[in-house]
Amino acid sequence: MKQAAATREKNQARQAKRDPEGVRRDILAVAMEEFSQNGLSGARIDEIAARTRTSKRMIYYYFGDKEGLYQRVLEEAYAKVRGGESELELEGLDPVAALVKLCRYTFDHHRRNPSFIRMVMIENIHHGRHMQLSENIRGLNRLAIEALEAVLKRGQEAGLFREGLDPLELHWQISALSFFNVSNAATFSFLFGDALFTPDGQETLSGHVADMVLRYVRVEHGRPGA
Template identity: 80%
Template structure:
C-alpha cells in the first residue's frame, strides 16, 4: 500500500491522510499511459505503474479490474483528450476555410505534443484494434469528430468555397495520416535524413503546409487560385 502522510486529529493522535480517489485514478492512468506507450500491453508492468503512483497492484486492480481493462481505459483517455481538444476549437463560429485550417493545425500540433498517444495507437494496431472494438466509449468519442468535419465541409460547399463530392471520413483519414507520420516515423526519418524538419522552425512549417495541402485538395479551382495569388 502507498505511503501516506499522517494528520493530527487535534488530540495528539495521528491517522493516515486519505487520498482523493479521483486523483489516484488520474495518477494511475497517467503512469499507465507512459508504461504502455513505451512497452506495449504485454511488456507493460503493473509493478512499475504502482511504483510510479506510490500505490499498490491491489489498488490498481480495485479501480480498473485487470491489466487489459487498464490498457483500454488508457486508450479511452488518450482518445478523449484529442477529441475534447477538437470540440473546444469552436469551429462553428469560424468561416469554413478558417475552421478547416484550425482543425488541421490542431491535429498536427496535438500529435506532435503527445507522442505517447501515437505510440498507443501504433501498439493497438499491432493488436488489430481488438481493444478499440470492445470500447463503446471510443466509438462514441469519434463519431462527433466526423460529424463536426462534415458540418464544416457542408458549410464550405454551400458557400461555394469547397468542391462537391468530398467525404468527411476520407478527409479525416488524410488529416490524420499527414499528422501521424510526423511522430510515428520520426526516429527512422531522422536516422536517414537528419533532424532538420523536427526543429522548431521545421515543425511550424510542416504544420502550416499540412493545412495548406488539405485546403488545396478541398477548395474549388477559383478559390485555390485566389489563395495562390495572395500567398495565403
C-alpha cells in the same frame, strides 16, 4: 517488513478514499507512459504502482486487470484529442479558417503527444481488439467525423469547397499526414537529417499540411464544383 507493507497499504487506502479521482488520474497518467513505452505485454503493473505510490491491489480495484487498465488508458488518449477538437469552436469560424484550425490542431496535438501515437500503433499491433470493446472510443470518433462534415457543408454552401467530399476520407488524410510526422520521426531523421523536426521545421510542416488539405477541398478557380 510485512508490518511496514501493511501500514503503507492502509495509508494508500486512506488517500484513495479521500481523493479517488485524483488517484485514478495519477494511475492513468503513469500507465500511459508505461504502456506507450513498453506495449501491453511489456508494461509492468508493479512499476505503475511504485511510481504512483499505490498498490497493485488498488490498481486492480479501479481497473479490473492489466488489460482493463490498458483499455482505459486508450480511451483517455482518444478523449484528450477529441476533447481538444471540441474546444476549437469551429462553428464560430468561417469554413476556411475552421478547416485550417482543425488541421493545425491535429498536427500539433500529435507532435506534442507522441505517447498517443505510440498507443495507437500498439493497438494496431493487437488488431484493434481492445478498441472494439469500447463504446466510448467509437462514440468519440463519430463526433470528430460529424464536426468535419459540418465544416465541409458550410464551405460547400458558401461556394468555397467543392462537392463530393467525404468527411471520413478527409479525416483519414489529415490524420495520415499528422501521424507519419511522429510515428516515423526516428527513422526519417536518421535517414535524411532532423531539419524537419526542429521547432521551425515542425511549424512549417504544420502550415503545409493545412495548405495541402485546403487545396484539395477548395473549388478550383473558374471551375465551380470541380
